Amino acid sequence: MPKEYVDAESVETMALQILPTFHAELADAKIKYYFVSEHSMKGGRPITGKARKLSGAAQFLSGGYNFAIEIAMDLWNQATDFQRRATIDHLLEYCTGEEDEDTGEMVYTMREPDVREFSTILRRHGAWNDDLVGLIQVAQSIDIEARVQEVVDDVTESVHVTN
Secondary structure, eight states: OOOOEEEOHHHHHHHHHHHHHHOGGGTTOOEEEEEESSOEEETTEEEOEEEEEOOHHHHHHTTSOSEEEEEEHHHHTTSOHHHHHHHHHHHHHTEEEEEOTTTOOEEEEEOOOSOOOOHHHHHHHOSOSHHHHHHHHHHHHSOHHHHHHHHHHHHHHHHHHHO
């Protein structure tokens, strides 16, 4: 059965709450949020969502959108609000914009995550490069117990809402 695509108004609503705080450079970007009925797989893992930069014909055909954020509806429906916010924030982090010094116009681009590494390499070699050192420093500064409690509270709230 072919995948189906529909507008994701609930994703856009949540994104509009996140954008001013964490992605101010995207304030004027046109972003299309949509669901795909079923998730894709990559490397044996489910893909929750994808961020794309639209340009050329794709931008023209989309009505001038700068970015497209695709969310797998089947995984979204199973996620807690905490996981949904993190997913949207994660996908928006790929999108960025910078003002062109000559024209004053915003130039939108995509960026890659700070670190891409295998847990087995980290386990065997530790923080062997500056990117990993930075990631570990950030991880050590996080109050893990508070974050775990946020997830527990979110899951508990979701259970109460659905029962």
